[in-house]
Amino acid sequence: MIPLIYNEWLKMVRKKRIWVITLILLVLIPIFTYAQFRTIQQTVAEMGTSxxxxxxxxxxxxxxxxxxxxxxxxxxxxxxxxxxxxxxxxxxxxxxxxAPGAPTFVRKFIEESVSLFLPLLVVVLAADIVSSEHTAGTIKSLLTRPVQRWKVLLSKYLALLLSISVLMMITAILSYLISGVIFGYQGWNMPVLTGFQEQNGQLITSFVHLVPQWKYILMAYGLAWFTCVAVGTLSFMVSVLVRGTAASMGVMLAAVISGSLLAQLAPTWSMLKYFAFTHLRLTDYLSGKPILIEGMSLSFSILVLSVWSILAILIAFITFQRRDVLA
Amino acid sequence: MKKRRLNWTSLLFPLSALCFIVLSFGFFLSTQELFKTTDQPKSSGNVQDQGSKLQDSDLFMLGLGDSLTRGIGDKTGDGYFDQVKKTLQAEKKGTLSSVNLAISGQTSSELVKQMKQEKVQSLIKKADWITITIGGNDLFRGSGRLESIDLKSANQSKIQYEKNLHMILDTITSLNHDAVVYVFGLYNPFSDLADEKTSSALVAEWNLAIQQRAADYDRVVMVPTFDLFQLQPNAYLYSDHFHPNQAGYTRMANRLIPLLQDHPGEDTSK
The missing domain is CATH 1.10.287 (Helix Hairpins)
Structure with missing residues (x-):
């Protein structure tokens, strides 16, 4: 099994898509850093004293x-x-x-990018993982090997999970290294508030406590990772169902963007909370930002994302298993 | 497809597995963290306890006056009032409840007005102990801050203050003649400044006035504080050089506690 995963993983690396994404990050993170830096300067100017x-x-x-x-x-x-x-x-x-240092930027960056930026990158990474084999016509040579179909698909899926993890790590490391140039590299042990809860529209603060920032970052990236894995799983299913790379990417991009739009536009529509893409901001439960849609909690969000992911995997595997490969 | 790859890509593979493990560990940690907080009803239990005590308690302590009873300057926000309450609650196993009606910056005239409110009066009726700090704002505002003492206006405000104090104590004793009233004396927060003699003399005059008013009633006790802050004002005053700090409040509390125990209210008379 591991050679199979390794093989699929090599394909992903070879396709250079993950390096393109790294390049995107390399361009965008300095811009975000600079924007953050300007905001800080603005605050200092408003306060009147340095x-x-x-x-x-x-x-x-x-x-x-x-x-x-x-x-x-x-x-x-x-x-x-x-x-x-x-x-x-x-x-x-x-x-x-x-102006508290690079780790704070790393934390803020993940909190802001988990809702749209990272899912989009994941979609770019995942959307053609199966469909590209159709487009390139390599699917036949892949499936004629003496390996069961579901094993092929599973190794593709696991390779995808690995790449998503690498993507997250690259994001963390790059945002740390780049922002540190301006903000300095200190601040891992700074205490951060967490443990906020919402009950009946009120913020419950009785469980609030301080955790060191490194732990907070670890937890935030863990949650963001879960979000990205769920998005990746859904894109994976789409890439099995749709044969064209462009089409599968388009479907997923539309879904991710409309998810974040809907949560902003119609937070009172309670059906929204059963829609996977309104649950992407898992890190909000850590930071205590108000949740827009009523009745959402961490366990509920994780449940919704898991149910969607499991369904997606089932659909993907069943379809792939039964499909006639003619192309 | 099974072409030989460069060495670094095969090295990246276990590295990516490591990323996977680290991130899933982070996810696990955060669910732990967030679910842990939902499970255990931590410190908030305390608060509810206090709430229920308020209904079926034996002794009731009421705080009136200004920022000193409020606890301004104490970094925990307790002040002498909550310190006393906590100490007594620990000793009496929680048969004490309290309400703090003090308003920061309140003068004696404002306290007279406050005591006309129905709710305040009903609380006074319930009280076994009433602690009051009042006069600091009258004195130090009336004299236009002690850096430049205006003796005339200080004297005027003293006359008004005596009148108000009389009214306050009259109101309390007429509403509730069983309660013991503890009136804190004033201290001189400026005892290390140039005008020390004048300011201390003025504070002493006001303290005398409080003492004399208190002497008119059986159950009114004056608790001096002047000596507490006399020699080491900086050690016991907050950074605003006016309010006591935590240590200063502890000193006040330590002075009050034995007095409260002398008159343990009606229910537990020994």
Missing amino acids: DWRALLQQQIIDQQNRLSSSRLPEEWRDWIKLSIQQQQYYLDHDINPT
């Missing part, structure tokens, strides 16, 4: 004063205490929270 230590001290004192307000619910109080702790850490360790 002495962030003074500002931070002021923020801490402001929050301490807020703590003593009587109208404050207890869980908010805990949250504020945590954010004071976080700011105190910045102050103690001489970290400027508005």
Whole structure:
């Protein structure tokens, strides 16, 4: 089995698509870095002073004063205490929270790119994995080998999963290396808030706690990876069903983009939550960003993505097994 | 298809497997993290406990006054009031509840107004202990900040303050003559500054006024604080050089706790 996977994996590398994607990242990440850098400069300009230590001290004192307000619910109080702790850490360790180093950029980058950018790259990677064999006519020589069809398909799928993992890793490493030029390479141990929850439209902060940034990044990339694997699985199915490379890529791009559009346009339409592409932003559960569609939680999102993926795999395998290869 | 590849591609293959493992581990970790938080009802249990105590508790402590009772300057946000509450709750196994009605920046005239509210009065009726810090804002605002002491206006505000204090204590004792009222004296936050003599003399005058007012009632106790901040103001004052810091509040709390235990309210009289 492993030689088969290795063979398929070699094909993907040989097709140079993953290197094209690396090139895209190499061009885009400096642009994102520069944009982030400009935003930071803007914030500094708005605050009027460049002495962030003074500002931070002021923020801490402001929050301490807020703590003593009587109208404050207890869980908010805990949250504020945590954010004071976080700011105190910045102050103690001489970290400027508005320009905090490459790991922060890595974290922000994955949080922003998980909804559209990375899925699109995954689609580019996956959409023609089977259909290109039809287009190139190599499918016949592949299937005439003394290996069962489902094994061929499975090795293709596993090779795809490996490439997706590599893609994620490249994204992380490149965004770290490139953004570090401007932001500096420190900040792995910076504490990050996590553990937010939503209940009946209210943000529950009683479980909020601090984790070191490296752990947060590991978790965020893990979640993003799961998203990308789900997108990759769906594209995989499409590439089995549709024979043309262009057509399968088009279908998947439309699906991914419409998923993120629909979540923005019609968040009240509750049927949306059964649609796989509205669940791509898994990292939002870590960072505590408000979830647009009601009734979504991490377990639900993972469930939806898994169900879609499993269905996609089943459809892909059954179709591939039964298909007449004439082309 | 089975052509020989360069060495580095075959090296990349196990590397990609490694990426796969690392990322799936990250995913596993995050589900762990996020589901763990849903499972255990962590610290929030405490809060609910306090809520239920409020209904069927034996002793009830009420805080009135200004930022000192509010706890401004204490980095935990507790202040002497919550420190006392926590200490007593630990000792009495949670038979104590409390409400803190203090408003930061409140002057004695504003407290008189606040005490006219129905809800405030009903809480005063329920209270076994009432702790008050009031006067700091009257004194230090009335005299136009102590850096430039205006004795005349300070005296005027003192007369008003005495009147207000009288009203406050009258209202409390008429609403609830069983409660013990603890009025904190004033301290001089500027005792290490140039005008120390004048400011300390002024604070002493006001403290005397509080003492005299308190003497009119059986169950009103004045708790001095002047001495606590006299010699080492910087060690016990917050960075605003006006409010106590956590250590300062602890000193105030330590002074109050034995006094509270002298009069443990009605229900647990020993």
